[in-house]
Amino acid sequence: MAMVTRVLRSEWTKIRSVRSTLWTLGMAVTVTVSIGTLISALVRHDYATLSAHDKRAFDPTFTSFAGTGLGQLAMIVFGVLVVSGEYGTGMIRTSLAAVPRRGVLLFCKIAVATLAALVVGLVTSCAAFATGQLMLGRYGASPGDPGVLRAVIGGGLYMTLITVFSMAVATMLRSPMLSLGVLMPFFFLISNILANVSVTRTFGAYLPDQAGQKIMRVVTPEDPPPYGPWGGFAIMALWVAVAVTVGYLLMKRRDA
Template sequence: MSTMTIDAAGQVTPARVLHSEWVKLRTLRSTGFTLVAAVVSVIGLGLILTAVTANRWPHMSTADQARLNPTQLSIGGYYLALFVIGVLGVLVISGEYSTGMIRASLAAVPKRLPVLWAKAAMFGAMTWVLMTAAAVVAFFSGQAILGDHGVSIGDPGVLRVVMGVGLNLTVLAVLSVGIGTIVRSTAGGLASFFGLMLVLPSLAELLPSSVADHVNQYLPSNAAMSLLETTPEAHQLQPWTGFAVFGLYAVAALVAAAVVLKRRDA
């Protein structure tokens, strides 16, 4: 049964469509468990990595100590959370197609597109709040464990990296909702998501290095990573440029999803 509601005049409003999506997200146990798993991934893995490093520090070579990036170490759980959020984003829409609930949602909102905007906005907002909070906790906890070997939030690039965790995962949330809408099938959506984020970069590595170095930096996973580097590496986009490129992938997916949603039957 759809949770969509209308105002006193009988009109569907953006606020009520958003509220409907909020109700759907918070009442699904699987959504709550998955978001908790993403938070635990960011905080828990960051704590484990920093604790292990702090314990091994006296036994590390000078070269290994110099290569250590305390900021990235404390947010190491980002890489696991990336896939958790991506999978959930696909399921947010493909799950409704698999159960048939999407028909009720689209019947309540005949123009269709407000449903897509609301799903992307609500899931993106939830992701940003939770993942930003998790990244902040992971960073300060991790640096406390590292002690004198850690860094400060005011050091160059550090605040951007910590805030970048939430920003990147929010864009990823929107991107995955777009993919789920385009494909509609859970299996197909997940295959498309993993193909875009994992397989495509691997295939690019098969290209001649002169071509791969240029192409790789524009692939979604690599473009997103530029925001999480305190100092940009060779053959990598500048942080905010990379984030903008990653954002364009999400916009393109959402636009394509809108076209598909308008043209296809539920």
């Protein structure tokens, strides 16, 4: 137990002493909140021109999270840097020499980064909701409305799982550039295409980001997936668990 505590402290020191990781967390907050605020202001301005159908489908809570799509990219970068940064510099050999038990090293690395991502994710989600509803004015939602609190907390949990998933992929690939080259296009482009093209829509609904984002929705869409908000979150959590397991097995069997 004493060794785990020391490794946890070491991993926390690594995160807070590297400026790039702190910058990415700050960027996640800034991008998510600012874009959500801007989109909410634009929606308020154009709300009167919406059709009756669009007004019924309008989700003020999810509108305030409009910046999550770009904000999550910063969380992806953070997750990748926490893991693969050591591979890029060769410091992973020093870390493994100090902590020969690779499972302990990976667990501590993920645990510390997950806690940091959770705090940042919850702060970001609450800030995005608050500013978004302020911009929406009388068209906004209240924290006491059904499903709103779940969506706000879910926004923070979603960003946390995105970070852990990115860490797992970085553990598998071990290269910062390769990891980002896979994750960025997948979450920013490929996933959205698969989820919106009729041929692949059913499969796309079960991708980690598409399923996980359902927890941030309050208004049910016309063509909902065959799972609810927490069901989607569970699907995303399963993706993350599988990715972490594969990452651990590869890290355990390969050379540094």
